[in-house]
Amino acid sequence: MSMTDMRAPNTSSAQTNSAPQSVRRESPRVPRRGRTWLLVSAVVLVCAAVAGNAWLFTAAHADEPMLRLARDVGWGQRIGPSDVTTVDLPASAREFAIPESARATVYGQVAARPLQAGALLGDADVSAQTVPGPGEQVVGIRLEPGRIPARGLHPNDLVAVVPVTEQSSVDTGGAVSGGGEFRARVVQSSPPDADGAVTVDVLIESSVQTKASAAAAGGALVIVLGPQQ
Structure with missing residues (x-):
């Protein structure tokens, strides 16, 4: 054996020993008790959500008594116990109907x-x-007949009342006077009497009382007005 062979280092063994060893890492495991708690919590949350949605659906669609008119009520008339009854409707009907629980607040008010x-x-x-x-x-x-529209007059109609003087009625066969016109709102009207005339109650402002008194004393004709802009 030569001296060269004796001095040659064992490089393969050194390289093997100096190479970094791979370390095997494992992900942390959740304890079984912790995983069970998470599962139970998830189930409870799901059940609570389902129960809450079911309650909301039932509450929104459950029937509730609402107020309904038992008979016709004219504009301006007071509402009493005999004027209203109830009907069962979903609770969402509160948006456009008064619930039966608020019945007492309706009595004494006017239409x-x-x-x-x-x-x-x-x-x-x-x-x-x-x-x-x-x-x-x-x-x-x-x-008098012919001084109201053929459609008649209805409560809450906005009208123009034009007084007819006795002189103009004689001279022109019922022509209206030049002034004294005023606006009013119909409260109610009576059936025609034996002469075919109708008596109409109209709501006026106090400022036109003189004109209204003249129309009541001497007669008038009534013109139904359209919606005001």
Whole structure:
């Protein structure tokens, strides 16, 4: 054996010993008790969500008694116990109908417009303001045949009342006077009498009382006006 062979280092063994050893790492494991707790919590949350949704659905669709008109109520008339009844509707009907639990608050109020039997009673249908209100008066005017529209007059109609003087009626066969016209709102009207005339109660402002008195004393004709802009 030569000296060269004896001095040659064992490089393969050194390289093998100096090479870094791979370390095997394992992900941390969740204890079984912790995993069970998470599973139970998830199940409880799901059950609670389902129960909550079911309750909301039932509450929204459960029937509740709502107020309905038992008979016709004219505009400005007070509402009493005999005027309303109830009908079972989903609770969502509260958006447009008064619930039976608020019945007592309706009694004593007046109809804000003509109300028909069978219709639901809503908040917009009633008012605490009586007719006539402050600064208003109700005047009855007798109208001869031909001085009202063929359609008749209905409560809450906005009308123009044109007085007819006795002189103009004689000279022109019922021509109207040149002035004294005023606006009013129909409260109610009577059936035609033996002569075919109709008496109409109209709501006026106190400022036109003189004109209204002249129309009531001497007669008038009535023109139904359209919606105001």
